[in-house]
Amino acid sequence: MKNNLSFMIIIAVVAMFSSCKKFLDLKPEDQLLEEQVFSSKQNIDAAMNGLYVRISANNLYGETLTLTVPEVMAQRFNVNPQHDMARYATHAYTDGVVANRMANIWSSAYSVVLGVNVFMDRLNQSPGLLSTKADSLYRGEALAMRAMLHFDMLRLFGPMYLSADSTAKSIPYCKQSDVSVQPFLAANEVMSHIAGDLRAAELLLENDKAMEAGRKYKFNYYAVKALQARVNLYRGNKPEALEAAKVIIDNDSKFPWSSPSNILVERINPDLIFSSEIILGVYNSELYERFQKLFSGDLADRNILAPLEARLISTFESNTSDLRGHGPNQLWRRPGTKSYMTFFKHVDIDDKGRAYRNTIALLRKSEMYYIAAECEPDKVKGIEYLSTVRLNRNIAALAPTLTDAQFKTEIQKEYVKEFFGEGQLFFYFKRNNVTSIPAGTVAIGNTSMTPVKYIVPIPQAEISNRNESDK
Numbered sequence: 001m002k003n004n005l006s007f008m009i010i011i012a013v014v015a016m017f018s019s020c021k022k023f024l025d026l027k028p029e030d031q032l033l034e035e036q037v038f039s040s041k042q043n044i045d046a047a048m049n050g051l052y053v054r055i056s057a058n059n060l061y062g063e064t065l066t067l068t069v070p071e072v073m074a075q076r077f078n079v080n081p082q083h084d085m086a087r088y089a090t091h092a093y094t095d096g097v098v099a100n101r102m103a104n105i106w107s108s109a110y111s112v113v114l115g116v117n118v119f120m121d122r123l124n125q126s127p128g129l130l131s132t133k134a135d136s137l138y139r140g141e142a143l144a145m146r147a148m149l150h151f152d153m154l155r156l157f158g159p160m161y162l163s164a165d166s167t168a169k170s171i172p173y174c175k176q177s178d179v180s181v182q183p184f185l186a187a188n189e190v191m192s193h194i195a196g197d198l199r200a201a202e203l204l205l206e207n208d209k210a211m212e213a214g215r216k217y218k219f220n221y222y223a224v225k226a227l228q229a230r231v232n233l234y235r236g237n238k239p240e241a242l243e244a245a246k247v248i249i250d251n252d253s254k255f256p257w258s259s260p261s262n263i264l265v266e267r268i269n270p271d272l273i274f275s276s277e278i279i280l281g282v283y284n285s286e287l288y289e290r291f292q293k294l295f296s297g298d299l300a301d302r303n304i305l306a307p308l309e310a311r312l313i314s315t316f317e318s319n320t321s322d323l324r325g326h327g328p329n330q331l332w333r334r335p336g337t338k339s340y341m342t343f344f345k346h347v348d349i350d351d352k353g354r355a356y357r358n359t360i361a362l363l364r365k366s367e368m369y370y371i372a373a374e375c376e377p378d379k380v381k382g383i384e385y386l387s388t389v390r391l392n393r394n395i396a397a398l399a400p401t402l403t404d405a406q407f408k409t410e411i412q413k414e415y416v417k418e419f420f421g422e423g424q425l426f427f428y429f430k431r432n433n434v435t436s437i438p439a440g441t442v443a444i445g446n447t448s449m450t451p452v453k454y455i456v457p458i459p460q461a462e463i464s465n466r467n468e469s470d471k
Helices: 003-018 041-055 064-073 096-124 132-157 187-204 221-234 238-250 260-264 287-294 309-315 365-375 379-392 404-418 425-431 460-464
Strands: 278-283 359-364 436-438 446-448
Touching: 041 096, 041 132, 041 278, 064 096, 064 287, 064 359, 064 425, 096 132, 096 460, 132 187, 132 221, 187 221, 221 238, 221 278, 221 359, 221 365, 221 425, 238 365, 278 365, 359 365, 365 379, 365 404, 379 404, 404 425
Parallel strands: none
Antiparallel strands: 278 359, 436 446
């Protein structure tokens, strides 16, 4: 890797650490003096918070990997040809603007991975500052964060894992705390590293089951189990995926279902993100600013991300009772200035002190029920899992007599309804190699999908800055 790329990553990590209350006093401009970070427990706390701030930024989970890029790629919206995301909707990954954005996702994710590795390395060199319990919590969080970042880079830039060759070369897995080139690994090797980090995190967070104050929405024990469920399903290990998902299901009361009154009755501060069900989330202080620029009904048609109304009604099967659907208080409403419905999930609320304000969900309880439904050998019980979510979304349970094909279709319908603005639908399609998905630009009809559309090319800078033996 050439020096210029190394310098860029170092600067990114410096920015990450220095962004949090400026506790890092940078001296020579070209050096990362991370040894100053861990002079006290307070600075360790700030460093961990800095990692969360970094993944919550707009260029990662605060917008790009949740609200926009994978959602547009999944044909969620009727994107105007003049919209600056129109090329994402057509999967034009070699387009200059699109390629640059994808490269930014890659470099941003790996700069946080480097920060995580530096954090853990400095913990090793700073004994005695934390209690045993706190040390385990921080190490568990860091490992889980590293695993999630690699997993999402694999899902975005990696091969069609189940439907093609899982041994195909994919992405690097970085565990070093220095800026050194790491080899591209086979996708199944990357998965093994992800699983290993999650197993280690689970052991470190074993005593985190009470989710004490300040632990909700973070990489706590249950977030690790939920991520294990998602990862194992993606790699085709249904028994382990089911086992992990059932840890959440068996602790259902820790993540209570959202009450219909939170949506249908509460008009001033509706909980449109179903916050009580969130297992892992990020806090983006710019969330409502992003909402205004992406989804607001005040935007011109060419600048808004919104679906065709007929497509939206079809998605929710003309059911106005669904809490996720369209109605006066639900997630989709028709502003006075529009002839179609727009996305209200992240509209700001009056009470600025609500704990869920500015939050974007990364893992939620409903997904664990979907995973259990897909992985449960007993189809009748699987249908019950799926029906549990439906009943808590204010729609009817499914008949226990569904055929296998019907059941699979119902699972896909639920993914389409449930995860608007959370970036998961595209990866559901990719995992299942869905070759025809609902098109965003027509009320009825599909868009054909191929591996070329599902696999984002590795950024050219990452390839160019390697020796031939490293490629």
